Amino acid sequence: xxxxxxxxxxxxxxxxxxxxxxxxxxxxxxxxxxxxxxxxxxxxxxxxxxxxxxxxxxxxxxxxxxxxxxxxxxxxxxxxxxxxxxxxxxxxxxxxxxxxxxxxxxxxxxxxxxxxxxxxxxxxxxxxxxxxxxxxxxxxxxxxxxxxxxxxxxxxxxxxxxxxxxxxxxxxxxxxxxxxxxxxxxxxxxxxxxxxxxxxxxxxxxxxxxxxxxxxxxxxxxxxxxxxxxxxxxxxxxxxxxxxxxxxxxxxxxxxxxxxxxxxxxxxxxxxxxxxxxxxxxxxxxxxxxxxxxxxxxxxxxxxxxxxxxxxxxxxxxxxxxxxxxxxxxxxxxxxxxxxxxxxxxxxxxxxxxxxxxxxxxxxxxxxxxxxxxxxxxxxxxxxxxxxxxxxxxxxxxxxxxxxxxx
Ligand SMILES: [Zn+2]
Ligand SMILES: [Zn+2]
Ligand SMILES: [Zn+2]
Numbered sequence: 181x182x183x184x185x186x187x188x189x190x191x192x193x194x195x196x197x198x199x200x201x202x203x204x205x206x207x208x209x210x211x212x213x214x215x216x217x218x219x220x221x222x223x224x225x226x227x228x229x230x231x232x233x234x235x236x237x238x239x240x241x242x243x244x245x246x247x248x249x250x251x252x253x254x255x256x257x258x259x260x261x262x263x264x265x266x267x268x269x270x271x272x273x274x275x276x277x278x279x280x281x282x283x284x285x286x287x288x289x290x291x292x293x294x295x296x297x298x299x300x301x302x303x304x305x306x307x308x309x310x311x312x313x314x315x316x317x318x319x320x321x322x323x324x325x326x327x328x329x330x331x332x333x334x335x336x337x338x339x340x341x342x343x344x345x346x347x348x349x350x351x352x353x354x355x356x357x358x359x360x361x362x363x364x365x366x367x368x369x370x371x372x373x374x375x376x377x378x379x380x381x382x383x384x385x386x387x388x389x390x391x392x393x394x395x396x397x398x399x400x401x402x403x404x405x406x407x408x409x410x411x412x413x414x415x416x417x418x419x420x421x422x423x424x425x426x427x428x429x430x431x432x433x434x435x436x437x438x439x440x441x442x443x444x445x446x447x448x449x450x451x452x453x454x455x456x457x458x459x460x461x462x463x464x465x466x467x468x469x470x471x472x473x474x475x476x477x478x479x480x481x482x483x484x485x486x487x488x489x490x491x492x493x494x495x496x497x498x499x500x501x502x503x504x505x506x507x508x509x510x511x512x513x514x515x516x517x518x519x520x521x522x523x524x525x526x527x528x529x530x531x532x533x534x535x536x537x538x539x540x541x542x543x544x545x546x547x548x549x550x551x552x553x554x555x556x557x558x559x560x561x562x563x564x565x566x567x568x569x570x571x572x573x574x575x576x577x578x579x580x581x582x583x584x585x586x587x
Contacts, residue, residue: 181346181497183504184216187233195349196342198242198252208242208254210235211317214349217254244313248325248334249341253316318348321360324372326394333375336397340373343416347424350497353514355574357431361388369427383419385426385486392419410475412552418490425489426482432569433485444562445488446481455480471558488562491553492570495531495563498551502534524567528560 184193191202193216198207205218218234219241235254245251319341326333351358361368367388374381375394383393396402396416406414429448433441441448456479464475472478477487502508510516512530532555539549555563 181349181501181504182214186216186218188218195346196250196252198246198250206237206242207252208235208240209252209345210254211349211352214352216252219254241314243316243319245315245319245341248338249319250338251316251319251341251345253318253345255314255316257314317358318345321348321358321369321371322373323361323370323389324374326373326375326378330375330378333378333394336375336394337373339397340392340394340416340420344371344420346417346497347420347493350493350500350514351424353500354496354570355578356428356570357573357577359431364388367430383423385423388427388430390420390423390427392416392423412548418494421490421493422486424493425486428489428570429482429485432573437569440565441481441485444565445484448481448485450480452480452482469554470556473553473555473559473562484562485566488559489566491555491559492563492566494551495527495535498538499527499531499534508534523571524564527567528555 181195184195184197185191186193186200186203186205186207188205189200189203191200193200193207195209195216197216199205200207200218207216208219209215210217215233219237220234221237239257240254241257243249243251243253243255322341322344325337328334348358359368361370370389372381372389372391373394374391376382377395381391381393381395383396384391396405396414396419402414402416405411433448438448459476459479464472464478468475468478472484472487473491474487477484496514499508499512500514503510503513508530512527535551539551542548542550
């Protein structure tokens with residue numbers, strides 16, 4: 181994660197802030213530029229370019245999930261009617277917003293369509309909604325959420341969406357493709373976020389759809405499961421990173437990569453139900469720590485991949501954050517990636533001492549270790565494979581015109 185500062189006053193900000201704690205400027209996260217920007221009422225004519233870090237409040241506002249999901253991501257104002265109304269009520273029209281280029285308008289209409297498609301799935305749709313909610317790149321990937329009357333469910337939903345935004349940003353930082361179900365109705369990425377307290381829900385992944393049990397947002401419940409399952413680590417963020425690993429198996433492991441996958445992880449088509457029953461009956465085989473990152477990873481090749489993928493995301497994001505705050509070299513940051521074998525070696529070379537020292541810092545505060553895992557050589561070889569698939573895919577897409585998620 182990056183380090184953010186208020187473009188108006190320089191105050192340090194967190195990724196989740198929607199208002200500057202020092203100067204009270206309204207803020208929004210721009211997914212395109214990956215920065216927190218000030219949303220200005222003064223509508224400077226060259227807001228995006230000339231005045232860095234400030235956007236025109238007539239053209240951008242916060243995502244419609246601001247309250248329900250505590251979402252602080254920016255959306256372009258899509259509805260010309262709303263736009264006109266806002267200009268009318270504001271009184272101070274600016275040259276910039278009055279002479280919007282036609283190209284920009286047509287892109288807005290495209291986005292409106294995607295917003296409307298989403299709203300049909302997010303229940304309940306407002307009756308007179310012509311354009312549907314304007315949702316950001318992260319929120320529009322969510323297909324199902326708790327009902328508006330389910331206050332407990334909505335609180336958990338906001339927690340989950342907050343973790344999910346962090347994951348979506350990391351995927352973009354890694355240069356991985358994010359294809360929604362509008363672009364690929366059969367296998368595109370979507371999220372169903374519902375609670376097992378009110379619905380029949382099992383956390384998992386199927387053909388691009390990630391289901392998350394929102395009961396996991398409840399700390400006592402999740403901690404109880406963590407202890408029962410003998411896991412050293414269990415968080416919402418970890419669940420998303422694991423499930424998105426299953427999704428990226430379908431995206432990254434093609435026929436060419438399959439042979440190497442099988443040699444590292446085993447047969448991805450082995451009987452899953454039998455593996456599941458064996459795992460819960462017998463537990464992980466003795467000595468699993470020598471070649472698996474977690475006991476759950478021993479259950480099936482698909483779970484080993486998802487666990488390894490999740491750990492790669494844990495490590496990349498934490499290293500990136502450390503670099504942003506000056507306790508890892510700047511070269512470790514996601515925006516300055518190194519390719520090839522040396523790139524992965526470098527990540528691990530930086531990660532091991534960092535993880536060790538952060539564990540010791542946590543112990544100084546009486547907390548459990550930040551990263552309570554060991555990474556033996558066979559696990560590192562699996563993770564290197566994840567790294568290489570991500571790096572080659574990102575390099576291939578980087579050479580093509582930049583793909584905007586869900587646009
Ligand atoms: Zn400020
Ligand atoms: Zn949003
Ligand atoms: Zn899994």
